[in-house]
Amino acid sequence: MSRNEFSCDCNIIHQEAVDEVLQKMPIDDKFNKLAGLFKLIGDQTRCKILFALDQKEMCVCDLANVLNMTKSSISHQLAVLRKSGIVRCRKNGKEVYYTLDDDHIVKLFEIGLEHINHKG
Amino acid sequence: MSRNEFSCDCNIIHQEAVDEVLQKMPIDDKFNKLAGLFKLIGDQTRCKILFALDQKEMCVCDLANVLNMTKSSISHQLAVLRKSGIVRCRKNGKEVYYTLDDDHIVKLFEIGLEHINHKG
């Protein structure tokens, strides 16, 4: 039984190791969400937006000025962050104010920065 | 001085807030690396590879079996992870064994999973 029934193009070298790891692997849905979360903060623009919102509640124009980008592109990214529940918004007159809505993000940033400062 | 000199298409609503946040913002290079790190683990395939390697040192074929993918696509992703210093490899005969080479990744995963389990 050196060949497996799956679509990978090789023999199983260490069947036991493979089985053991497979048992501990979370289901696909978990990885989907996990990778999705990291993909969300794996973009310079969104990184900066989140960093800024961690300092202060800000409206779209403020963010556009901080990032030196157009309202439109900021708004598009804010929509992405909103839909994923990472930021929250509140309307006041003409302006829409955004805030961070997730403690985990700040922790992820801290560890990420540790990594950067430790390695290249 | 309600108009700024930059390329954003709007007035500054809260000059003080903008200035304050701008002062605290790391330089672009930091954000580049930070977003780069998250982008790296923001992919299902690489997420699974890293999770597997956190359990056990594995060769490419083992990983191909665990993920049920071809050697080639696994190898391509391993090259990406290698170049960024997140995994390390060691050759032994025909086989190449990979291991995790970064404590931060595990921490990021833990917090990421906390987030998933807390939110949707």
Place this chain on the structure above:
DNA sequence: CACTTAGTTGAATAAATGTTCAACTATTAT
């Protein structure tokens, strides 16, 4: 009311990215 500004949205464009495929190297076994 007409005008300006804050913000959103959809379509289009351009760039980045993951997988496949085929060719290749290197090591082991017959």
Place this chain on the structure above:
DNA sequence: ATAATAGTTGAACATTTATTCAACTAAGTG
């Protein structure tokens, strides 16, 4: 030597994705 297997690599392809542009809504101002 020859064959088979582990792994890498570059090009091609398809998909995803970030920004731009233009049109739009909604709220405040003269």
